[in-house]
Amino acid sequence: MNENDIILSVLARHGNDGTRLMQILRETQEALGWLAPHTLTTIAAGIGWSRAEVEGTASFYSFFHIEPRGRYRVLWSDNITDRMLGNQDLMLQMCQALWLEPGRVSEDGLVSVDTTSCTGLCDQGPAVLVNYRAIPRMTAEGVEQMVDLICTGTPLSDWPAEWFNVVSQVRRKDRLLDHGLVPGQALLAAIERGPEAMIAELKTSGLRGRGGAGFPAGQKWEACRNSPGADRIVICNADEGEPGTFKDRILLTDHPDQVFEGMTIAAWSIKASRGYVYLRGEYRYMLETLQAVLDRRRAAGLLGRNILGQPGFDFDIEIHHGAGAYVCGERSALVESLEGKPGRPRLRTWSLSVKGFLGLPTDVNNVETLANACLVAVHGGAWYAGVGTAKSSGTKLLSVSGDCARPGVYEYPYGVTVAQVLADCGATNTYAVQVSGASGITLTTEEFGRRISFEDVPSGGAFMVFDRRRDMLEMARHFSHFFAHESCGFCTPCRVGTAVNARLMDKLAAGHGSVYDINELFKMHRLMQGTSHCGLGSTATNAIHDTLTKFYPAYQRRMKSLDFEPAFDLDSALSQARQMTGRDDSGAHLSNSEST
Amino acid sequence: MSQDTFLLDGEEIPFTRGQTIMEAARAAGKFIPHLCWHPDFTGHGSCKLCTVKANGHLNAACVTAARKDMTVENRTPELDDKRRTLLQLLFVEGNHFCPSCEKSGNCVLQATAYELDMMSPHFDHFFPDRPVDASHPEVLLDFNRCILCELCVRVSRDIDHKNIFALSGRGIAKHLVVNAESGRLADTDFSLDDKAAQVCPVGVILTKKKGFSVPIGQRRFDATSIATQVTEAAAAAQEEV
Ligand SMILES: Cc1cc2nc3c(=O)[nH]c(=O)nc-3n(C[C@H](O)[C@H](O)[C@H](O)COP(=O)(O)O)c2cc1C
Ligand code: SF4
Ligand code: SF4
Ligand code: FES
Numbered sequence: 098m099n100e101n102d103i104i105l106s107v108l109a110r111h112g113n114d115g116t117r118l119m120q121i122l123r124e125t126q127e128a129l130g131w132l133a134p135h136t137l138t139t140i141a142a143g144i145g146w147s148r149a150e151v152e153g154t155a156s157f158y159s160f161f162h163i164e165p166r167g168r169y170r171v172l173w174s175d176n177i178t179d180r181m182l183g184n185q186d187l188m189l190q191m192c193q194a195l196w197l198e199p200g201r202v203s204e205d206g207l208v209s210v211d212t213t214s215c216t217g218l219c220d221q222g223p224a225v226l227v228n229y230r231a232i233p234r235m236t237a238e239g240v241e242q243m244v245d246l247i248c249t250g251t252p253l254s255d256w257p258a259e260w261f262n263v264v265s266q267v268r269r270k271d272r273l274l275d276h277g278l279v280p281g282q283a284l285l286a287a288i289e290r291g292p293e294a295m296i297a298e299l300k301t302s303g304l305r306g307r308g309g310a311g312f313p314a315g316q317k318w319e320a321c322r323n324s325p326g327a328d329r330i331v332i333c334n335a336d337e338g339e340p341g342t343f344k345d346r347i348l349l350t351d352h353p354d355q356v357f358e359g360m361t362i363a364a365w366s367i368k369a370s371r372g373y374v375y376l377r378g379e380y381r382y383m384l385e386t387l388q389a390v391l392d393r394r395r396a397a398g399l400l401g402r403n404i405l406g407q408p409g410f411d412f413d414i415e416i417h418h419g420a421g422a423y424v425c426g427e428r429s430a431l432v433e434s435l436e437g438k439p440g441r442p443r444l445r446t447w448s449l450s451v452k453g454f455l456g457l458p459t460d461v462n463n464v465e466t467l468a469n470a471c472l473v474a475v476h477g478g479a480w481y482a483g484v485g486t487a488k489s490s491g492t493k494l495l496s497v498s499g500d501c502a503r504p505g506v507y508e509y510p511y512g513v514t515v516a517q518v519l520a521d522c523g524a525t526n527t528y529a530v531q532v533s534g535a536s537g538i539t540l541t542t543e544e545f546g547r548r549i550s551f552e553d554v555p556s557g558g559a560f561m562v563f564d565r566r567r568d569m570l571e572m573a574r575h576f577s578h579f580f581a582h583e584s585c586g587f588c589t590p591c592r593v594g595t596a597v598n599a600r601l602m603d604k605l606a607a608g609h610g611s612v613y614d615i616n617e618l619f620k621m622h623r624l625m626q627g628t629s630h631c632g633l634g635s636t637a638t639n640a641i642h643d644t645l646t647k648f649y650p651a652y653q654r655r656m657k658s659l660d661f662e663p664a665f666d667l668d669s670a671l672s673q674a675r676q677m678t679g680r681d682d683s684g685a686h687l688s689n690s691e692s693t
Numbered sequence: 694m695s696q697d698t699f700l701l702d703g704e705e706i707p708f709t710r711g712q713t714i715m716e717a718a719r720a721a722g723k724f725i726p727h728l729c730w731h732p733d734f735t736g737h738g739s740c741k742l743c744t745v746k747a748n749g750h751l752n753a754a755c756v757t758a759a760r761k762d763m764t765v766e767n768r769t770p771e772l773d774d775k776r777r778t779l780l781q782l783l784f785v786e787g788n789h790f791c792p793s794c795e796k797s798g799n800c801v802l803q804a805t806a807y808e809l810d811m812m813s814p815h816f817d818h819f820f821p822d823r824p825v826d827a828s829h830p831e832v833l834l835d836f837n838r839c840i841l842c843e844l845c846v847r848v849s850r851d852i853d854h855k856n857i858f859a860l861s862g863r864g865i866a867k868h869l870v871v872n873a874e875s876g877r878l879a880d881t882d883f884s885l886d887d888k889a890a891q892v893c894p895v896g897v898i899l900t901k902k903k904g905f906s907v908p909i910g911q912r913r914f915d916a917t918s919i920a921t922q923v924t925e926a927a928a929a930a931q932e933e934v
Contacts, residue, residue: 134874135874137874138874147856147859147872148872148873148874149856149857149858149859149861149870149871149872150856150859152859152861152870153859153860153861153870156861156862156863157861157862157863422863439860439863444736444738444756446756581864581865582864583864584863584864584865585863585864586841586860586862586863586864586865586866586867587739588738588739588740588741589739589740589741589742589779589782589783590741590779590782592786592841592864592865592867593782593783593785593786593865594782595864595865596786596819596864596865597782597816600817620778623775624775624778624779627744627751627775628741628744628751628753628775628779629741630738630739630741630753
């Protein structure tokens with residue numbers, strides 16, 4: 098097939114439907130390597146959208162390439178935990194061996210090496226994605242071998258199979274991970290209860306959203322059910338983009354039936370006929386396995402028409418891929434992405450329960466929330482509320498990574514103390530814990546008695562441990578770059594603010610900062626927290642704020658002067674002139690204030 | 694039936710159901726700073742210049758519905774301070790060299806900066822590389838000044854039905870593109886008669902061969918401030934009624 102035929106066949110497979118643009122772009126790119134200008138033109142004509150709109154989508158996502166890329170595309174996962182495990186040295190080693198600069202494609206078009214945001218393999222880092230296939234536990238020897246395989250043009254299918262082995266490190270099981278359910282059991286229980294009673298049980302259970310915001314699941318389902326509409330939609334949010342979070346990966350790998358069954362119970366309760374799993378691009382490697390589980394469920398009458406013999410209970414699930422955009426975890430950005438558009442959070446004019454995917458009432462739930470719904474269906478709401486705290490019923494999966502002996506997933510009843518988790522994971526000399534990812538909260542040793550719960554320390558699932566060797570300024574700086582990279586760019590405070598913050602943090606880390614810059618950061622924190630359009634911008638300064646208020650010595654150490662200093666540094670402004678004249682002798686430098 | 698009202702900086706503002714705070718304020722001659730909002734189109738909510746405090750919560754006035762008896766703070770020192778910072782962020786994000794800009798004096802960004810006493814850009818400039826597109830016979834696109842308000846995008850899509858413009862990329866790298874494989878405006882069916890040719894609040898979409906026909910000093914915002922003009926326009930509309 099020539100290029101054009103390949104594009105046309107992808108388009109045909111998706112019925113030339115523009116709302117499937119994300120999938121069309123991904124499959125086209127998998128076949129052609131990148132999305133060339135004429136490819137976008139052909140796709141735009143095929144789906145009947147303007148070319149500019151198609152370009153808008155293609156250019157938004159990190160995993161779509163509108164410029165040529167290497168045949169081997171190596172992306173180093175760059176969470177702070179990957180850094181703590183030495184990913185930077187390994188990446189440098191790889192680049193040197195390949196005679197390559199990070200971010201550049203080799204001249205023969207063979208390979209490119211770059212970084213990417215957290216890939217959800219923090220408990221087995223440093224990790225890389227090679228052509229979007231995950232490879233955990235990289236070592237110096239691994240890098241050497243990989244360079245050989247790349248240089249000899251060995252196809253990925255001939256690489257050592259064990260390299261691609263992502264393991265589930267489950268360290269503590271409780272009610273959810275020990276559910277003991279067989280496929281269909283929870284769904285049958287829900288059907289026997291009936292939709293209204295199922296929702297009532299969910300409300301009794303007190304189950305709250307596990308994706309971060311903690312919205313009561315029962316209330317959300319009820320709102321959706323009560324919204325008028327010809328059809329309804331259930332979406333499983335498997336974007337899991339918050340740095341340091343990988344608990345949904347465990348559920349999708351070890352308990353996919355529970356996740357799909359939770360979606361099906363939601364569909365039964367709210368009268369939905371279509372379900373989508375929005376799976377982050379980093380989890381591309383799961384696709385075939387998950388498809389097989391869906392097939393098995395169809396064959397068992399757990400999906401499709403007249404599910405479990407219930408006349409008119411028709412529901413099916415499709416897996417859609419993200420393509421490297423953290424903001425698409427935000428529920429309305431996710432829906433935009435699912436409709437083929439850039440992941441830009443919607444205005445809050447309409448709740449998704451009223452007008453969501455394609456204008457239909459839509460329920461968006463996190464993977465873990467849906468898996469928990471199975472427990473409520475089988476055991477009832479009162480049983481479910483039997484563990485946890487007053488406002489946080491049930492258990493929570495924590496993704497533990499960083500400086501500890503036993504990283505992995507831990508399931509605890511809500512209310513567990515931070516100290517307990519630290520003891521269980523074998524953390525010693527702990528200096529700080531970052532709960533709930535880059536947008537979360539930084540805890541000091543004095544706060545380790547605090548409890549994981551919506552009342553005290555809420556957590557989307559990340560739990561990153563830092564011991565006394567670590568520099569908390571470096572963590573905050575790292576996250577500031579993460580947010581600058583992931584800002585969708587819609588609103589001014591976040592689009593420009595995250596970029597300004599990253600610059601300020603670099604300046605401080607390089608030892609060129611002063612109290613002036615600290616005040617600037619506090620000002621940006623107040624501005625962005627208050628005026629940003631979505632949760633990304635309003636939480637993007639949390640780590641900066643927390644480390645500034647709780648770990649100030651880390652900043653003080655780096656400050657050139659504790660007094661105010663002008664933002665303008667004349668000597669560094671002259672660096673361009675030095676470069677042009679090829680001079681770098683002492684006479685080409687202004688003597689700086691330290692020597693006077 | 695008595696008219697529903699809300700309080701804006703202590704003054705009662707009448708509104709009709711479905712109106713945003715911005716629309717109601719505008720009709721009453723009250724200026725709420727704005728950039729991505731245009732009186733002829735629905736709110737967009739991206740620049741955040743119109744951020745007000747409604748019942749204690751920060752909200753964008755152009756996309757927030759007015760509600761009976763709500764208390765809205767608008768021109769307070771705290772809010773104008775935030776707005777000034779937002780303006781400064783916009784100025785350093787692009788390349789704005791007002792003295793040589795054809796739009797100077799007619800530019801909403803510049804007029805708003807004057808109104809809010811923005812004395813300097815404050816932050817380090819980003820100096821993005823945004824080449825000018827002079828390919829079109831009638832129109833020049835100077836992307837250096839684009840503030841990504843998407844007015845041209847929305848108007849070309851919803852009014853002209855041509856979809857000439859879109860935003861590409863994300864984060865600070867976000868930029869305006871046109872609907873052509875070549876990336877050149879000349880290769881689109883854009884025309885000076887398009888409504889989208891008239892909506893840019895800053896100096897990106899410029900008519901060729903008409904440069905500086907009105908001297909600087911006699912332009913839209915040179916004589917009276919943007920806030921005064923809003924008040925005067927509302928008073929004039931009132932008189933007509
Ligand atoms: C920037 C941003 C990223 C988010 N990422 C995720 C995510 O990866 N997974 C998730 O379930 N929720 C995420 N959320 C929360 C979702 O918007 C939404 O609240 C959640 O999916 C609802 O499901 P739940 O009620 O079951 O938690 C994110 C929110 C924001 C603002
Ligand atoms: S806060 Fe950031 S991510 Fe959210 S809409 Fe604004 S620019 Fe986009
Ligand atoms: S060109 Fe003008 S109207 Fe269009 S997005 Fe940029 S600033 Fe707004
Ligand atoms: S005018 Fe309201 S956000 Fe731009």
